[in-house]
Amino acid sequence: QLSSTFYDTSCPSALSTISSGVTAAVAQEARVGASLLRLHFHDCFVQGCDASVLLNDTSGEQNQIPNQTLNPRGFDVFDSIKAQVEAVCPGIVSCADILAVAARDGVVALGGPSWTVALGRRDSTASFPAQTSDLPPPTSSLQQLLRAYSKKNLNQTDMVALSGAHTIGQAQCLSFNDHIYNDTNINPAFAMSLRTNCPASGSSSLAPLDAMTPTAFDNAYYTNLLSQRGLLHSDQELFNNGSADSTVSSFAANAAAFTSAFATAMVKMGNLSPLTGSQGQVRINCWRVNG
Numbered sequence: 001q002l003s004s005t006f007y008d009t010s011c012p013s014a015l016s017t018i019s020s021g022v023t024a025a026v027a028q029e030a031r032v033g034a035s036l037l038r039l040h041f042h043d044c045f046v047q048g049c050d051a052s053v054l055l056n057d058t059s060g061e062q063n064q065i066p067n068q069t070l071n072p073r074g075f076d077v078f079d080s081i082k083a084q085v086e087a088v089c090p091g092i093v094s095c096a097d098i099l100a101v102a103a104r105d106g107v108v109a110l111g112g113p114s115w116t117v118a119l120g121r122r123d124s125t126a127s128f129p130a131q132t133s134d135l136p137p138p139t140s141s142l143q144q145l146l147r148a149y150s151k152k153n154l155n156q157t158d159m160v161a162l163s164g165a166h167t168i169g170q171a172q173c174l175s176f177n178d179h180i181y182n183d184t185n186i187n188p189a190f191a192m193s194l195r196t197n198c199p200a201s202g203s204s205s206l207a208p209l210d211a212m213t214p215t216a217f218d219n220a221y222y223t224n225l226l227s228q229r230g231l232l233h234s235d236q237e238l239f240n241n242g243s244a245d246s247t248v249s250s251f252a253a254n255a256a257a258f259t260s261a262f263a264t265a266m267v268k269m270g271n272l273s274p275l276t277g278s279q280g281q282v283r284i285n286c287w288r289v290n291g
């Protein structure tokens with residue numbers, strides 16, 4: 001059972017240490033907020049929020065396709081924040097908890113909502129590469145997205161709200177080349193402008209997931225979908241004459257409805273299968289199991 005007061009006596013400065021580290025890093029480079037948020041998602045969807053994504057085994061999760069596009073800067077910033085937390089409270093605060101708090105603080109630093117993060121997760125002692133198949137690819141259909149989220153007990157509203165994370169951050173051309181060259185449910189001028197920097201065969205060059213406000217955590221992601229300006233195939237699937245259309249429209253029209261649904265869904269995602277009590281360990285270095 002997680003609790004928001006978990007570190008109140010064992011490490012009272014844990015939360016302020018994390019938030020000042022995240023705030024400083026995001027002020028220097030806005031994308032870091034997005035990269036930390038995505039790390040938490042890629043952790044929780046693979047065997048639960050246990051920091052398994054951070055273990056850099058050569059045959060681990062990080063080498064699987066969905067994780068090959070995680071921004072290396074996110075790992076660097078994360079490691080430096082963990083080092084700051086270790087300096088004030090050695091061996092107390094888990095990597096999985098820091099990830100959950102850093103994801104929230106990154107959203108807040110970019111103007112998004114805040115929420116209370118329940119704490120007390122412990123860190124895995126193994127990486128789970130096979131389970132990265134629980135992360136839906138950007139080629140997913142609406143039906144495939146719904147199935148991937150329902151496997152995690154997240155409903156359609158949660159799914160649409162969590163996808164609003166794509167209001168910040170960047171994607172490599174190889175994640176959306178098929179959408180801008182071969183799909184028809186995309187604004188032609190938008191597709192044309194993206195093709196300048198993204199060959200049909202794909203590449204590593206970057207485009208913002210939300211071309212309107214790439215560094216603001218707002219509801220522009222949904223207004224983009226209404227005009228067929230979703231960057232990923234999977235983004236535009238949420239507004240493509242299907243069951244999610246009405247939720248997309250309502251989040252586009254009502255920013256508060258989005259931020260409240262996002263916060264609710266982040267809490268649910270952050271509670272996925274945590275290790276607690278004496279399970280797992282508190283890793284000293286997040287990238288390796290304690291030796």
Ligand code: HEM
Binds near residue numbers: 034136137139234
């Ligand atoms: C609905 C299923 C989802 C799919 C198919 C998906 C797919 C992707 C892809 C392909 C990228 C770009 C990777 C690259 O090419 O560099 C990306 C980036 C990103 N995703 Fe998702 N994603 C999904 C859900 C989520 C969720 C639930 C969150 C967080 C709550 C999230 C947060 C992000 C962020 C913040 C970025 C930008 C990261 C950065 O700039 O470093 N995504 N996602």
Ligand SMILES: [Ca+2]
Binds near residue numbers: 047052
């Ligand atoms: Ca995990």
Ligand SMILES: [Ca+2]
Binds near residue numbers: 213214215219
């Ligand atoms: Ca935005």
